[in-house]
Amino acid sequence: MADAVRPDKTARQLRLLSDALDSGRLGPVRRMVHTLAPAEIGNLLESLPHGKRMVVWGLVDPEDDGEVLVHVGDEVRESLIADMDPDELVAAVEDLDIDDLADLVEDLPDAVIDEVLRAMDRENRERLEQVLSYPEDTAGRLMNPDVVTVRADTTVDVVLRFLRLRGELPEHTDHLYVVNRRHQLMGWVALQDLVTREPGTAINKLIDDELDSIHVADSAEHVARQFSDNDWVSAPVVDDGNVLLGRITVDDVIDIIREQAEHQALSAAGLDEDEDLFSPIKRAVRGRVVWLGINLCTAFLAAFVIGRFEATIEQIVALAVLMPIVAGIGGNAAVQVLTLMVRGIALGQVGASNARILLWKEARVALINGVLIGSLVGLVALVWFHDWVLSLVIFAALVINFCSAALAGVLLPLLLKRMRVDPAVAGTVVVTAVTDIMGFFSFLGLATTIMLR
């Protein structure tokens, strides 16, 4: 990643744009913005502080406004919407696809929603209401009800004539769906087959009915996994009765995968994904201080453990010098195990059936790493403090803490998952609390027992 072969486009544009904005020449900025895709404009807006962001937003082609709103985070979106009057907003969003509109609708002022609904025809209004009736992060909310269906008892030629009459197809249409009279999904026909087969070929012969479909209640995560496992470009969404409700396309799936990865990275640090680079101070403080407070509790717990051994530390100050090493390295080892487990759980590779084997494997790795790192630290401690008993104590404490790390790293994510807490979010705090406490306790406890006698 570090050595991208060509310079980064966004970063380069950002610099050019920033220079142009600083010099006050808006003409070049406007021209530049007009060459960008809506997602790129969104990315650019997110990288600008509030003042410049609003200047650039004013220069975006009104035709792109709706698509840009779809492509920015919640917080930036709010600031952009606050800057538009209702008429502009209605114009911006009324031509969006149903799935995009459903994604936006909660951030729009009520007056604008009413206006947009009134401007829609009845069919689209019903479709929007249907999509909005499904919970967020399910297939129902991601699908676009605009699908092209054909009947099985016809030929390639007839379908091609039907398509020419129909005109433009929904974006990313790579299959036509074959349905029966009750709109139940019978299979699908690839666009590729329509252009490579003889006009007289019966559609019946081209139907692929082996492919899985997506259930309307499937989670977004499950949808994403199915797309990447099966290399789909689009897939049909059906209900319990196998009735075709809509389709999901790969561009939305890419957004899901990116958002999941971001969510995981940010929430592991106690941030929510809507905090952007230029969030107002007040919001940034509020967003982060809760997480710091949680970590503070575990830090006090560890301090409390140390407090139990004040008398020991008073006599052997070297313990205070070395104890953060035992706790810290144990934490690193635990995070390694945790990270592997979180990935395994996310991929569905870890379950009750192999947890014991994993625990046994990690216990052995921990024992070996504990002995290796423990010996090294013991040796340095010996050279530093010339006390071989102290050396032995820190060696033993490290081996114990590596084993606690393995135990916590394997078991806690499984436990959190069972408690329906995302182990990617809460895992690190919990396992490092364990290794902090076990680290201080084993080191200071052993020292008290052995060295003070």
Next chain:
Amino acid sequence: MADAVRPDKTARQLRLLSDALDSGRLGPVRRMVHTLAPAEIGNLLESLPHGKRMVVWGLVDPEDDGEVLVHVGDEVRESLIADMDPDELVAAVEDLDIDDLADLVEDLPDAVIDEVLRAMDRENRERLEQVLSYPEDTAGRLMNPDVVTVRADTTVDVVLRFLRLRGELPEHTDHLYVVNRRHQLMGWVALQDLVTREPGTAINKLIDDELDSIHVADSAEHVARQFSDNDWVSAPVVDDGNVLLGRITVDDVIDIIREQAEHQALSAAGLDEDEDLFSPIKRAVRGRVVWLGINLCTAFLAAFVIGRFEATIEQIVALAVLMPIVAGIGGNAAVQVLTLMVRGIALGQVGASNARILLWKEARVALINGVLIGSLVGLVALVWFHDWVLSLVIFAALVINFCSAALAGVLLPLLLKRMRVDPAVAGTVVVTAVTDIMGFFSFLGLATTIMLR
């Protein structure tokens, strides 16, 4: 993520499969494996310990062998390949697409590569050699040279007849590329247009020449960003002279995005992405101990700082009890800033043009959070140790360490990026080293100056 609406398919399959394996009934296992897509089989194999993995691998339909090899991590791949004899391997890989074959080729024994190359026709052999001539993680290595091209001076009808003669199209063909006599890319025509426009329409009129193409030297990361910004299903790859070399499809892009996210999560914990759940103990130890060693160095540095204040701690043991709090919370605050910066850098949103604004913003957030958390900790310390000077010292130390955290969190990733080190990998160690050292130094230093007088 925690409350997926439907039970997880892979986890369920894994349990069923595991039960069937344990009972020794291989028939149901075989039937189950045959219903899975190659990527799903790969995922399943990765979740099994070595012995069971080999049993299941023996049950996979030989036709799927090649695709499964493409879809597993390097380490599992090696173990699967080691289990096959050369003939099986040749049969498994010879029908793969050029891009998949290029991805596998380095893991194959030389004898097998020779055999596969001999079995290929000259055109495909040259294509494979061309793809392999580009560096890993560039567009050239990801592309598939098998593209369908048409000329501009023809009609929809003629193209359709040409396609019917040609037969099956490469997977995920959503566009045909229009080239001139020197095979330079002039634009592309959507398959959708071919099926919706009248047969007599000139191709000339359907050409879209506004779309970006991908340069053969573009980084995989840049390719992935272009796909998600532009909602592409496939995109043409050209060289400096705009000659069409191949195409990249969205299924490979999804793999890139997933791999990047995984790489980031794993490498932040000092793991490489090829370590799988059931890596041999020796490999797991070797892979992790280096990272632990690096962290050990920073832990010793912090211990060294504490060591400078042994005399102070001897007199005021409460300092030893409280000092991990100052260092720890500072580390949490720094990781928050770092995580936002790493995301911003990855999206190209952070550069020299806005670094100063960001630093200023983060400094203010740090000051407020430092005062909030510092007051809380100061209060608890007062209740605990009944010493208001100690209370004041820990308050001040926390404010100082929060500011160091902001400084390190903003500047270090920028510095690492300039040094061409991935901030997502090295960032956490470096910033927490700073906050550990600054935490201990400010707290113990202030205590020495103020409390010992």
